[in-house]
Amino acid sequence: MKHFQSLKYRVCAIPVKTFLLITVKMILLVWLAVVLVISCNGQIVNKYEHYLDDPAVKLFREYLQIDTSKEENIQTGLDFWIRQANDVGLPYAVYSPAGKPIFVATLEGSDPSLPSIMLNSHMDVVKAKASEWKYPPFDAYMDENGDIYARGAQDTKDIAIQYLEAIKRFKKENVTLPRTLHITIMTDEESGSAQGMKVFVNTNEFKTLNVGFAFDEGQTTPGDTILASFVDKRAWLMNFTIRGVGGHGSLMPDGTAMDNFHTFLNAVNEYRDTQKAILKSVANSTIGAASYTSININTLKGGIASNVIATEINAIMDMRLASNANPLDIQALINSWLRAAGNNNSVIYIRRENESGITSVDDTNPFWVSIRNTLNGMGIELKPVVKAAMSDAVYIRNKGIPTIGFATKTRTIHRLHAKDEYQNVETFLRGIDIYTEVLKDLANVP
Template sequence: MSAYESNEEIQIFREYLRIPSVHPNIDYEPCVEFLRRQASDLDLEFRVEYPKTEKKPVVILTWIGTQPELPSIILNSHMDVVPVFEEFWTHKPFDADIDENGKIFARGSQDMKCVGTQYLGALRYFKRNNIQFKRTIHATFLPEEEVGGVEGMRDFIHTDSFKKLNAGFSLDEGIASPTDTFNVFYAERSIWHIQFEIPGNPGHGSLLLKNTAGEKLEKLLNRFIEFRDSQVKRLAENPDLLIGDVTTVNVTQIHGGVQSNVIPPEFKMVIDARLALDVNHAEFENMIKKWCEEAGEGIKFDYEQKQPKVEATKTDKSNPYFTAFKSAIDELGLDIKLQVFPGGTDSRYLRGVGIPAIGFSPMNNTPVLLHDNDEFLRADVYLKGIEIYKKIISNIANLD
């Protein structure tokens, strides 16, 4: 039995982890009810918004500041988690088992139910000690982040309810770090999911027809692989670059064909591209158009997702919110590394409407296990994260 099992904050964290808010077809109501109880215990305002459908709730816990006219602080997290392959887990993924070393095994333990309840742990401390802040704090719990924020933050930011939050700054998720250094994310690459339709001459598999879909597919695919290799080379040659600093392209789907001896009339291919901050979007799209023309006539492409270029959150003295965040980090004696987030979070939508956002999950000396089997977080790391958030929230919520 772990010594941490009786800890109040650990008990609350594990209760949240036991709610299987897992894709697909999530029932968010147990999460809503859990958060309703938390709001009641913390004497926070509680409301639920439905930006798109009643099956996809946005939960908001609000603490009004002493100067509510100031722009508010958002403590953002998401309720949904990715699917599990239970046969590869040594602990049941929604039991939140804790072993003798204090490791808490559960889907969502790193991504990112930990952050949501760590926020609440910090607020619990402030409430019990009658500490108040100038700025209003909104702890927001979003749905559907793991599937691109569709019917979640993407729609919520355009509602009157969101605008009434008067948001000035947001904290959101980061990624664990296996070293002493904490990762801090100030920007994200633009996600483009590109769908290609590649037509060609159909016929018998024994012939050497011209302009087949397979030939065109090969030529186009080779262009993407060559570009991908160039980015691999950039990373290898410059030790200062991280994955978020380069553009990644990967083939994620190829469809086509009816049987082994029939040349098909079409192939379909999907490319997952993540455009680095230094990429000119128009030039990148024109490059793709040129590749299609070179591969053969009739190739078309469209976008399942095409995110615009979004300005990075400033990390200098021109951004008082980041200055307050960094001051807390320095006072705590923590080592951080500023990075571009390699994936996508709800922060991209906030930055897209001009709200500065920082991605930060206080998990160092922890293996990166988001979306992995046997995802876990150590109890001592979790509790230390609450202490870190106490200082960060205090600094930014009292910012003049």
């Protein structure tokens, strides 16, 4: 028994030299593990890291890194698309019907007598305040979850690259499509389309495209169902000027611009509260956005000095009209707000859209049937929705062309125009697969 115990102790004992050697090896292994989880660019290496080498992801990130919130970078974005067209072998044209460029690249179909399919998006994006973002908004950084952060990741640089990648597959696989496909890139959608789609649809160049159906930007959804918009709300954008008496900053006269603006704001908020109540009552409906008019004052300006009572307050208001809202009634409402705030106030309409066409989303629309059947065959549910905002689709629909706002951004938090806009890399790549199948079937609709 004593011999067994002494043998056990001899086996378990580790010389100091051996112990130190094992310890050093363990430290080296830990250090190596740390090195392996960090790439040379600071990207986190995990199951998503290999996607950074995917050509489609590289192209997406390159496009996102062009800061097209700045007018001076629009040409860089245009050069990007000219390069893509040349690389893929697509004929292209650049039109400027009202000053700003519109890019069109074409995959010609085998039957030019058939109306074409338009794949629309816009390269311009809204500004981003970098200090509010988790990562710089034009770095297109991919985090450890595979989320690519950038302005435009949801609105709408993603779909443009997905269109292009689907067309690349058609060409690589020698797929012949009866209908022609046109990729169209707008450059002023965010500023109201006055120099883009709104005028483009009235040109001979647009008529020559012979568009029979169009895709435009869709929306995100936290679930797995793809939401497709068939009508957009009408956008009204107004610049109000509320006036009042001025004077030295030490005085407190009645009827200042701020006094009158307070009255104006109370009237606006009274109406806004009624619309918020409607919003809450239809929150779970896919067509609920049709029921209420959204209203927000997004910029305020006033005053000339800190010790001078302001004589004017300027407020820019964004409204998106409910589907059943009568423009004449909305106009009367706005006039009542101005009267309530005094007799010397005014409004300038920056944008006032009174018409928004509707695309059928039933069996009478063969394009809708094709999209629905293709997605169902892939195990994906499709639901029609009213778009709460307004896109270029309005101008296309108003020409009588069926148009669907479509996007594959499922399991995605809505961050359009918000900080930390992102798209997961696998969601993006899956979208290419979806567009490939959907476009293939759409282009074969008789």
